Structure formats: C-alpha cells, structure tokens
Amino acid sequence: MRAAGEGTETATTTAFPWRAAMHAGLGLLRLDPDRFWRLSPREFAAMTGAFAPAAPRLVRAGLEALMRRFPDEEIR
Template sequence: MAAGDETTGAPRPFPWDMAMAVGLGRLRLEPSVFWALTMREFAAAAGLIGEGGGALTRPVLAGLMQRFPDQ
C-alpha cells in the first residue's frame, strides 16, 4: 500500500504542486499574495467553495457593519 492510502489511515501530503499551479498560474497571483492567503481564501479564489456555502446574508453583513464600522 502506498503512503497516504485511505486504507492505511495515513494523511496524504498537501498537493502543493497543484495549489501553486492554480494560484500562480491560473489565477496569476503574485507570489507574496499567494503565500499570504489562508486556505479558505485560496479555496474561494480557486472556486472550490460551493455556491452559497460561504455567502454572507444581509442580516449577517448588517451585524458585521454595525460591530465594525468604517472609520
């Protein structure tokens, strides 16, 4: 069995080659921007988050705007 096989329970290594190809190649992000992204930000930019899954609703946005008003 290969390392990272589901049957062994070992975690698979993160696919950095694929992530860099998408971030630096397809999205054409500057390296400093790519490396500063969180995994959630990268997933959203790459289109990996399903529609509506991470969208803010108006009430949530209104609450955030009230809690953190622009100065």
C-alpha cells in the same frame, strides 16, 4: 530535524498537493507570489472554486430525454 508534517503520512492521510496548489495560484490565477503565500486556506479555497455549488449530474431520465431530442442518425 524534519519540517512540520514531513514523513508523517499514514494510510489514512495524504500529503498536501503543493504542486497543484501552486499551479492554480501562481499559474492559473496569476497571483503575485507574495499574495499567494499570504492567502488563508479559506481565501485560496474560495478563489479556486471550492465553495461553488456542484453542477447537477445527468441522471438516466435526463440522458433519455437528450437521446429523444437529439437522436443518432443512421449511417448508411
């Protein structure tokens, strides 16, 4: 008998990243193990920043503006 989901990965699915989730919850957030295992997936996602707005990406115009503001110094 297999645990739920064990051995059912296909080319379009991947296993849940338990190692990373446990590292985030128990290691980085320092949650008590009982609290960690009682979290809902939505609570865990919120605690790990899944719902935070994405940081704006640097576009070419922004890069060019930074290059004008902070030009490289010529090395002699």
